[in-house]
Amino acid sequence: MTQRYIKLGLTATVLFGAFAALMWSTLQDGTEFFKHVDEVMSNPQQWEGKPLQLHGYVVPGSILKRQDTLEYKFKVQNNPARDSSQGHVVEASYTGIVPDTFKDEAEVVLRGKLTSSGFHTDPNGVVAKCPSKYQEKQGAGL
Amino acid sequence: MASLGTFLLLAAFVTCSYAAVISVAGARRRSRRLIESGIGAFYLICAIMTAASAVLINAFLTGDYSIKYVVHYSDSVQPILYKLTSYWGGLDGSIMFWVFLLSIFGSLAVYVNRERHRELIPYVVATISVVQMFFLFLMVAHKNPFTTYLTAAPTEGEGLNPLLQNFYMAIHPPSLYTGFVGMTIPFAFGIAALITGHLDDSWLRAVRRWTMFSWLFLSFGLTLGMIWAYEELGWGGYWAWDPVENAGLLPWFTATAFLHSVMVQERRSMLRVWNVTLVIVTFFLTIFGTFMTRSGVVQSVHAFGDDPILARLFTGFMVVIVVFSFSLVIWRLPLLKARNELDSWLSREAAFLVNNWVLLFAALFVLFGTMFPTLSEAVTGNRLTVAGAFFNKWMTPVGLILLLLTGVGPLLAWRRSSFSNIGPQFVVPGVAGLAAAAVATVYFKIPIWPSGLCFALCGFVVGTIGQEFYKGAAIRSRNTGTDLFTALVGLVGKNKRRYGGYIVHVGIVLICFGFAGNARKLDEQMMLKLGQETKIGKYTIKSNGVKLVDDGQKQMTTAYLAVFVDGKEIDGLYPAQWRYRRHEQEPTTEVAIRRTPAEDLYAVLGGFDLADQSVTLQLVVNPLVNWIWVGFGIMALGTGIALLPERSFAFALAKMPAEAAATTVAILLMIVLGGGTSVSAQKGMGGDANTRTSFYARTPFEKEMQHEIVCTCGACGHQTLAECRKDPCPVSHEMRGQLAAMIDSGMNDRDKIIQAFIAKYGSEEMLGAPVDRGFSRLAWLFPYLVGATSAIAVGFAAVKWTRKPGAPASAAAPLDSALEERIDDELRDLD
Numbered sequence: 001m002t003q004r005y006i007k008l009g010l011t012a013t014v015l016f017g018a019f020a021a022l023m024w025s026t027l028q029d030g031t032e033f034f035k036h037v038d039e040v041m042s043n044p045q046q047w048e049g050k051p052l053q054l055h056g057y058v059v060p061g062s063i064l065k066r067q068d069t070l071e072y073k074f075k076v077q078n079n080p081a082r083d084s085s086q087g088h089v090v091e092a093s094y095t096g097i098v099p100d101t102f103k104d105e106a107e108v109v110l111r112g113k114l115t116s117s118g119f120h121t122d123p124n125g126v127v128a129k130c131p132s133k134y135q136e137k138q139g140a141g142l
Numbered sequence: 143m144a145s146l147g148t149f150l151l152l153a154a155f156v157t158c159s160y161a162a163v164i165s166v167a168g169a170r171r172r173s174r175r176l177i178e179s180g181i182g183a184f185y186l187i188c189a190i191m192t193a194a195s196a197v198l199i200n201a202f203l204t205g206d207y208s209i210k211y212v213v214h215y216s217d218s219v220q221p222i223l224y225k226l227t228s229y230w231g232g233l234d235g236s237i238m239f240w241v242f243l244l245s246i247f248g249s250l251a252v253y254v255n256r257e258r259h260r261e262l263i264p265y266v267v268a269t270i271s272v273v274q275m276f277f278l279f280l281m282v283a284h285k286n287p288f289t290t291y292l293t294a295a296p297t298e299g300e301g302l303n304p305l306l307q308n309f310y311m312a313i314h315p316p317s318l319y320t321g322f323v324g325m326t327i328p329f330a331f332g333i334a335a336l337i338t339g340h341l342d343d344s345w346l347r348a349v350r351r352w353t354m355f356s357w358l359f360l361s362f363g364l365t366l367g368m369i370w371a372y373e374e375l376g377w378g379g380y381w382a383w384d385p386v387e388n389a390g391l392l393p394w395f396t397a398t399a400f401l402h403s404v405m406v407q408e409r410r411s412m413l414r415v416w417n418v419t420l421v422i423v424t425f426f427l428t429i430f431g432t433f434m435t436r437s438g439v440v441q442s443v444h445a446f447g448d449d450p451i452l453a454r455l456f457t458g459f460m461v462v463i464v465v466f467s468f469s470l471v472i473w474r475l476p477l478l479k480a481r482n483e484l485d486s487w488l489s490r491e492a493a494f495l496v497n498n499w500v501l502l503f504a505a506l507f508v509l510f511g512t513m514f515p516t517l518s519e520a521v522t523g524n525r526l527t528v529a530g531a532f533f534n535k536w537m538t539p540v541g542l543i544l545l546l547l548t549g550v551g552p553l554l555a556w557r558r559s560s561f562s563n564i565g566p567q568f569v570v571p572g573v574a575g576l577a578a579a580a581v582a583t584v585y586f587k588i589p590i591w592p593s594g595l596c597f598a599l600c601g602f603v604v605g606t607i608g609q610e611f612y613k614g615a616a617i618r619s620r621n622t623g624t625d626l627f628t629a630l631v632g633l634v635g636k637n638k639r640r641y642g643g644y645i646v647h648v649g650i651v652l653i654c655f656g657f658a659g660n661a662r663k664l665d666e667q668m669m670l671k672l673g674q675e676t677k678i679g680k681y682t683i684k685s686n687g688v689k690l691v692d693d694g695q696k697q698m699t700t701a702y703l704a705v706f707v708d709g710k711e712i713d714g715l716y717p718a719q720w721r722y723r724r725h726e727q728e729p730t731t732e733v734a735i736r737r738t739p740a741e742d743l744y745a746v747l748g749g750f751d752l753a754d755q756s757v758t759l760q761l762v763v764n765p766l767v768n769w770i771w772v773g774f775g776i777m778a779l780g781t782g783i784a785l786l787p788e789r790s791f792a793f794a795l796a797k798m799p800a801e802a803a804a805t806t807v808a809i810l811l812m813i814v815l816g817g818g819t820s821v822s823a824q825k826g827m828g829g830d831a832n833t834r835t836s837f838y839a840r841t842p843f844e845k846e847m848q849h850e851i852v853c854t855c856g857a858c859g860h861q862t863l864a865e866c867r868k869d870p871c872p873v874s875h876e877m878r879g880q881l882a883a884m885i886d887s888g889m890n891d892r893d894k895i896i897q898a899f900i901a902k903y904g905s906e907e908m909l910g911a912p913v914d915r916g917f918s919r920l921a922w923l924f925p926y927l928v929g930a931t932s933a934i935a936v937g938f939a940a941v942k943w944t945r946k947p948g949a950p951a952s953a954a955a956p957l958d959s960a961l962e963e964r965i966d967d968e969l970r971d972l973d
Binding site for chain 2: 070
């Protein structure tokens, strides 16, 4: 009987170990840090090159689009546009279709990496929340 | 009216507490009168909740804007259908809808089981009442849908989010809720069995069909959510591993596990603790999923807002559920001892066991991934999020293992198999699998991991199932002397659960087949100027500019795209953006999809410049995606068959199964007809209205066209041109005029007129339904498939229930002794 338990225990340990190792290795490249602009820009060197989800607000009037392309440049600030101070500001670039709700003052989450020349947003990496007062969005039912 | 609603909720709460207390007291004192009183109170809750729902619906229909909830989720121009669905459009109402459904299901379950499971009933009543009390308390104390304005009430509502004004969205939440709420019934029976110690298999029999029924609706709800995401959200996919979606998926995994492991308990009296645990966990996950999405614990694009009070209440309730349920399980462990042990790993019960582990792992993994941002923030202080790619990486092998087990399971015998026994059985499925793999990898050049493997497994499973059907039918045909087809029908009829299950598996295979198509997905974004062309896959897309139309309710911007294949123009695509009044900040994307069985061409209008007529487009080619929806239809068919009573006289013996089946088909029919009736009902009204205003149809053809084209004024709820005349409607008047002018100018071809209207209005909106052409037919096929399923199920049931019991039992002629034994084994079990 004891032998059986030892066997069981060993199998469980091995399986669990393999599972944890796999999980750990996949988590490494599957995860992104969710950060606000202030947290990142108060110490930018530390965050350069790391996968980030950057939360902030589009600085009014900062969105530039190169003619006849899908290249965008814009600035993102930490605090909502109506606040008295902006908080830190970061320059961001993006190529692709922006969501309809992406505009001045919009609350955005950008997926991408920070470099010394600004924040490079991944393809499809712009998520914008609408600035309207419509808060309770009912989604897929639950 | 609002105070009446609040009063009814309070009354329901009081009645619930009475029902719970009196039932427990009755059971402990063995007082029949107390128990009966509890059941009576339980039915009363159902009546009260129905009344409360009527009050709320009435408030929506009459536009009672003194109630905050009504203001938030409706306005006066909304079509009636969406006024009704606003009931569960927000948090408060959805909780109320939850209680309403639970009271109905609970009453039904108690009513049909009150004689057969007399000893369990008081505790079932008590458990469900306590769950209802919790949700009623939420409403009464915190989220009352009948809250009114203290000062001046607005005179107009804010309107339901335009994204939700979609047919699929109207039926998706109730379907999902039905699935969620239905899982409470097995839980209540499980708890009752644990408390009373009546832990033989009888409680399982009472809940098996409930679980199947809830499972069907859960699947249906998930599928509808996918279709909605695909057609309405416009990002080219259907599943994003969003926390809200995951919340629906979690109980689906555990319920699926339960439906499989319950067979092992019935058959071999094993896994008894496991089954009770699965029932509890499934229920827990429905509550947990609700908690996750309602309380703001997890960030989601479409979760309800933050609500710390709600989070605390839910946490308390969940702790109570876990502690109470598992204490009961531990207390009853001696009674739950398995009577058998696993004989061999090469047996069907072992396959079921592995299937259960994998499913449970899937549930735990999705739970972990969903909670990861919250967990990591709590542990490390850094909020880490996981992307969809992480889920895909893990769930792909999980799905493939499950698919493999689907194919292997039926080939194994109960107790033990030997390699020499099962070897020959693997020949046909193996060949089918290899053939599928060869076609996929060599002919279509699809990489072997993961899609090629998925196709191979699809072939393998289909081979297994086909072999099972064929062998079973062949034996039956020999024994009964009928032809193969009759034997096949008889076989299915005689073992509905087993062969229904196989049909469900075929559906699953088709769904996986559709998922595997993702390997060849193309997704591109570009900007096109007027007349410019671009290529995606085999298609060449040419932009013919962009146009803006305002119909009074919304601004519609439509891009005109021509689709070429091999230099020939084959179709036009008209993706659009609509901006509704009062929702200008939230434009809705009107996706244009060209459907074919092989692939969808999917176009989204991302941006536009009216001045230089340039458009920004997202173009997606989605191979095989339609097979997912077809797969669900087949799954529904299989479940419908499995839900039918096992034997004709089972109808009289076990009322619940029959009613569950009947309810299922009735509800499915309702859902399907729901789409159709709105059209047909309106057609019925058309005649007399015709005489009121101008442009009545002068010819039968014009009349037909007037019935085909829908008014775009937005205020009439998409009535046809022939009908939208009650208030003088300038839009429909104008459209009728245009139609008349077209016919006068000699256009007498239906398609030409429709094309002209599409070109004029820039979308297919004025068509009452998708164009019945090409593969848009699939959009038609889906509801009909479900409908046909229901019709067949109803017919089947009707025939079955009217037939006299005691079909002649057939003596089996030995042929392949191993197979024979196996089939015999199972027939004995199921018949």
